[in-house]
Amino acid sequence: MLSILRSLVQEVNSARDLKEALDIIVSRVQDAMGTEVCSVYLLDPASNRYILMATQGLYKQSVGVVSLAYSEGLVGLVGSREEPINLEDAPSHPRYRYFPETGEERFRSFLGVPIIHHRRVLGVLVVQQRESSRCFDEGEEAFLVTVSAQLAGVIAHSEATGAISGLSLTGEETWDVCFNGVPGAPGVAIGTGVVVYPAADLDAVPEKPAEDLEHELALFRSSVDSVREDIERVANRLASQLRSEEQALFDVYLRMLGDEALPGEVENRIRENVWAQGALKQVVQQYIRHFEMMDDPYLRERAVDIRDLGRRLLSYLQEGEQETLEYPENTVLVSEELTPAMLGEVPKGRLVGLVSMKGSSNSHVAILARAMGVPTVMGLVDTPVNQLNGRELVVDGFEGQIFASPSTDLRAFYQAIYDEENELIRGLEALRDLPCETTDGHRISLLVNTGLMTDVVRSLTHGAEGIGLYRTEVPFMIKERFPSEQEQREYYREQLEAFAPNPVTMRTLDVGGDKALSYFPIEEENPFLGWRGIRVTLDHPEIFLVQVRAMLKASEGLNNLQIMLPMISNISEVEESLHLIYRVYHEVREEGYDIRMPKVGVMVEIPAAIYQIRELAERVDFLSVGSNDLTQYLLAVDRNNPRVAQLYHSYHPAVLQALVRVAQDAHSVGKPVGICGELAGDPGGALLLMAMGYDSLSMNAASLPKVKSVIRSVDREWAIQLLEDVLLLDSPHVIKSCVDLALRNAGFGRYLRPDRSSAAALVEQAAS
Template sequence: MLNTLRRIVQDVNAAHDLQSALAIIVAEVRKAMNTEVCSVYLFDQDTNEYTLRATEGLKKSAIGIRLGRSEGLVGQVGLREEPINLEDAPSHPKYRYLEETGEAPFHAFLGVPIIHHRKILGVLVVQQRERRCFEESEESFLVTMSAQLAGVIAHAEATGAIKQDSYSQIGELKQAARFNGVAGAPGVAIGVAVAVLPPAYLSGVPDQTCEDIDAELVHFQHALESVRDDLRKTSAKLADHIRPEEQALFDVYLRMLDDNALGAEISDLIRQGQWAQGALRRVIDEHVRNFEMMEDPYLRERAVDVKDLGRRVLAYLQEQQTINIQYPDQTILVSEELTPVMLGEVAKEKLVGLVSVQGSGNSHVAILARAMGIPTVMGALDLPYTQLNGKQLIVDGNVGRVYLSPSDELRAYYQEVVDEEKLFIAGLESLKNLPCVSLDNCRIPLWVNTGLITDVMRSLDRGAEGVGLYRTEVPFMIRERFPSENEQQEIYRSQLEAFAPNPVTMRTLDIGGDKSLSYFPIKEDNPFLGWRGIRVTLDHPEIFLVQIRAMLKASAGLNNLRIMLPMISSVSEVDDALHLIHRAYGEVVNEGGNVVLPPIGVMIEVPAAVYQVSELARRVDFISIGSNDLTQYLLAVDRNNPRVAELYHSFHPAVLTALQAVVRDTHRVGKPVSICGEMAGDPVASLLLVAMGFDVLSMNATNLPKVKWLLRQISVSWAKELLQSVLKMDNPHLISSTIELALRKKGLGKIITPSKA
């Protein structure tokens, strides 16, 4: 049965449209189970009806007949959301005979629901003349088959194929198709899709010997230099739009093509008699395979970079003419795997949005997109990107959603969102130099989260009063080696000087989980619960001490540094880290450094730390909550996974209870507590955080003006009343809608992101 299942799945995945896939399923399942009838009924949410879409064994003229949601045995399978296996179907009280199907002779009935993400999509049915219950193995087979079919139907539903009279033409959609992905960079873009395909396909290159090795080496070197030249031109084109730190990504690519890196490995194979194209394919495939096997998401992203470089070299080896792509105004770039090089080939003034089928919010493209302020959706797995060229798209980077061929109404709605956002942001300029003070005179400091040099000016332009989280791993991630102490000192100094005299909270190196270094690979089965954050740096004091020394030296004369320890799960980790920090401080002082020991704090990101806050707070100077990871760990939800991202909700009662407990226990010890992450930058959530008593909110610079505007319009006492009412609720969506309703009643509804409402 397993081999049969695999064969059917392969045939279904190869089908060119939904109807073909359904026809394959009913024919193959009927044959595999040796039954007389196999049928598929699809459920229409709009009409609340099932429609017979494909059958083998019933009359073909019956295709198209409809059943109500609770009608007949098919309706019962859907309502119960579990299989129904009957020896004699006509004797069941819910049985409904449909004369047009010709099913009178059939007694045995087995129906299983087709469910995708808790949503009923249809029912798969087999029937037989003889009276008997289908065996357990047969039922298991059909359940497995329906699970496979669910993905096919969900994709067809997303693309609008189910609603079409013609199933093969995406261009003839009668309604907007919606695709879910992962938010890569915030904002909304409306424009025209330009599908970018890889320049060449390595997989089709055969092995072949070459007679003139020297000529082949020259040919390869010419191709290599052509790609290097392309990369330099692209980097120069982006120079005015990104800071040197982001531009360093292109230096990474150039080093990968260096004669001592990939270039050397390929040249060695050519010298052994392999032609250049075959040598290129072998080396690229090996590196891609190694990267793709790694569990770490950031390392897996490097496979995309290697693949892209390999294809570009191959294009020159094959002497292909570069396709001259025309980029219209309002270009939305779409590809299976977007790369920074692709992004750099579009004029900045024409590029309004990005969509990638593969990738996550941690990819190089997502990093650049956030730096450049381009709305982006990553991981849109069901997107038929090859068929989108020239189509109208809406990219909702706030929630990770893409709309294909939107209706006039949907387009008008999102255009209004874009226009209102521009007007609203423009109106917030006047708040830049004003303090964040509530109507009842409560002062609320608003800080920013930074990581890229680009973030500095954007943060200062929006009136940031300090840095609640500087991600020191970013300079490590865009290099091919550990930065030296002097290099780190220079980077940290620029951050501290830019914000002086305001405080800058530098998180010590936080790698592992979804962040890793190509030159320091961490391969684990479960990286989010593995060797990451403080666990790595305590195991490698030589890395930790160098970083702390660089931070301390960078702070000389400024004295606005704060050091924060990530991923703390026990008191002993804090004790060990403090020992190393004091050691590094002593070394710097002994060298003649005029520095003061900065405040030291702990990040609360894992549930274990929530229950140790009092002990942790007694050992350090401040506590800060990392809302993204804490929510993720409390709910056991990977928010970068499109399949479960909807379960990630900051207003989950468990999250709110944990946040309140941390504030309470920290204040009891007499220490301040801040919060950084997406929750702090959500104006709606900021009401609850202020009501809980957080001393500082730290957020993305883009959201700071909105949060300041809202908090200046409310009283903290009102926010506390709102908090007490929502803490009695047990549903995050109800909590969210309650807060939004309260804001609308106060005339503050414009702060609610329309695409999230």
């Protein structure tokens, strides 16, 4: 059965569209189970009805015609109960619904299993048998459940592909096709999707027609010639070192590049009006699937050779097409996984939105997007990214949704939100130079998180009082080697000068986890619990010492430097780090630099640190909570995994209780404590943190005006009462709703995410 299942999944994956995929499923399942009928009913989101989409055994003319209401019949019962139903005599069941056009009156045994993907029922997979045959046993039921679970993702992807192409399951035209992800950076963007993909990655090649057939054919033939020359060159160079059977492997590659082999099939696809890269992808993936399905282990391994050959050809094709990527005026950049380099390719002023299939609201690109003020949606699992190229998209960075092919009404709705947001920001500019102080005189510092010089410019115009977190890994990430001491010194000096005399807190190098350096790769099974942050730099003191030396020299004459140690989990790490910092301080002083010893602090982002606050505070000058990582570790949720992103919640009761404890314990030994996670940039979160007693809040520059406006409009006692109320609640969603309600009642509804009920109504209206 495992072999059958693997073969079935591979075949379905090779299907060109949803109809072909479903036909393969019903045919292969019928054969595998030796049953007389296999059918697939899919739930149409537009009508909320189950539609017979494919069958083997019932009358074919009923496909696309027969439909059932959401809870109608045995199919509806399977879907609503979300579990298998196995009946020996289906017609005798009270929920049985007979459709004469299917011819199913001949079949009495019924086994239906739901097709569920990410908690959403997509449809029902059904097998049926004549009365005289056996009832379906437990083994068959288990097999059908396994098939359903394996194929749910493929069906969801195919369904989404069809929807975004403008057709519903019933073949009707669709608008406002919605895909759900997680919010990456707040705001609304309306623009044209531009799909970018990593070099030589066949899976990421978008589907699009050929604009010039002769050009595509010439480009492909040139690529074949180039790869053939490469292989012949390598074969000749190694000829003296290889045995004849090993040399024959190169001949296999060259035979595959013959006109009658792979190139011939690719050219045929191009002539069907598919661009060269897309045609190559289709043919190579088809070859790979055929080889992987073979029983012979040697032939199965040849799939690797085909994949390698495909990448080589694609590399030359992309080389010839480098100039063709165009960025329209309002570009929404779309990718399987966005990188900072991709953002840098878009001409200035044209980037309005970002969409990334991978990552979450706390991944590095999302943090960068917030700093740039670009609305972003991350973690769109199973969204057909290649279909988004050239389509009009609405990016809702508040709710983490994108809409393809928006209707006129939906576009107007989001345009109004965009205009209101811009007007609000302009209205808050008057607060720039005013202190962040409550109506009853409680003062709190508002700082910014930075990584690039562009962050500094935005921060100064928004009234930041200093830098609460300078991510020193950013200069490391934009280079192809470790930056020298002098290069680091120049980066740090820029930041220190821009904010002098206000404090600039520089976090020592924090790589590992979701922050990788191409020239210093860290490959681990579980990177977030592995070698990262202070663990890396203490193991490599040569990196740590050079960085601290550059920071200290950069601070000469300014003396506004503060150093912060990331990922601290025990006292010995602090003591070892302080020893190295003091050593560098004395060395730099001996070199003639007139500097003061900077304040040194610790980031509280590991649960272990929560229970050692007093001990840590006795050894350092200040504490700063990294609430993003602390939330991740407390809730055991990988913040970059979109499959569990909904479980990551800054308002979780455990997170709030931990934050209260940190503030109390730090103040009990007389040390200041700040916070530099995303919770600080949320108006409601900022009020709770102020009530807890945090001395400073550090956030992205775009959040500063809203947070300052809210804090300046309330008294601290009101915020403390709100905190006491929410600490009695046990659900993060209820806590968030309670905080939002309090803000609305206090007149700050305009600072919250827009009310989605209006947009939902518009989408429903378009669907109907």
